[in-house]
Amino acid sequence: MFEEIARLISESDRFLIVTHVNPDGDAVGSSLGLHLSLAEMGKTSFLVFESKPPELFSFLTGIDEILVDADLSELRPNIIISVDAADENRIVPGIRKLRPHTKLINIDHHPTNPSFGDINLVSASANSTSSLIFEIVKATGHRPSYNASKALFTGLVTDTGCFRFEGVNSSTFRLAAQMCESGIDSYQITQYLFEEHPIQRLALEKHVLNRLELLLDGKLALSVLFNSDFEEAGASLSDGENLVNKLRETRGVEVGVLMTKISDDFTRVSLRSKGNLDVSAIAAKFGGGGHRRAAGIKSGLDFRSLKDQIISSIKDEIK
Ligand SMILES: [Mn+2]
Known part of the structure; x- marks a missing residue:
């Protein structure tokens, strides 16, 4: 499935990325990490949220590229990618108009996800959706950048409670290590996320x-x-x-x-x-x-x- 999605990504050039309402670290991290990676591959990507992302994530590069309340039909995407959303009703309602003629790829790790996409990568064993995005980006042959890795690492550490939650295993740490190889500073990221509460x-x-x-x-x-x-x-x-x-x-x-x-x-x-x-x-x-x-x-x-x-x-x- 990673390869199939990677191939679809390579073949398309205009993307709309959406995630669930009340976005958490993984929703922001996975969607932004994918958006930045697509842009780095020379593709046109629009990242649309229903409301402004929480202030907590303002340290992420590219966060200001998130569109809020955009007219989706004007964006004319070839492909819609939904990340970390367990349920189609939890993403921006505007995509319903696009659905009949636009393929939707559903990437998620919630076990309750009914596989609502045309193509589905729903892996309940993944620690985070950000982990799945990291693998997909690698499968396209593109090396996840510093900024994309920063976003994806944010998703991974928030969804694993800083590697404390059930399901964390050697693969989790291997993936985290690969993210860190881009040069990101894990100490600084976890400080922003967990020690700068208002x-x-x-x-x-x-x-x-x-x-x-x-x-x-x-x-x-x-x-x-x-x-x-x-x-x-x-x-x-x-x-x-x-x-x-x-x-x-x-x-x-x-x-x-x-x-x-x-x-x-x-x-x-x-x-x-x-x-x-x-x-x-x-x-x-x-x-x-x-x-x-x-x-x-x-x-x-x-x-x-x-x-x-x-x-x-x-x-x-x-x-
Ligand atoms: Mn998640």
């Missing part, structure tokens, strides 16, 4: 810890954030990204759940597990999805009742 995040973290509930004999650590916390702190939703990881970092805790009540009829839930519990299966019960150890839900259910239902689903699964 002060607003600390204010949110204070609320998360204050409201922490240890349930199910200490196996479930649950906390909540409200829209007012973000307003009070002057924080954006992305400032609260990954605060849920904190909840899992305690001995005995198997599942961390952070519920963010955004409005009366909209709640975002992040779930993280470190035991055997598959949180993507729990998320799926509420219309969400993700990976075995990291999943999310967006729900219109009443906050209190959603919370009770999530706790009882986890209780049923933990045993």
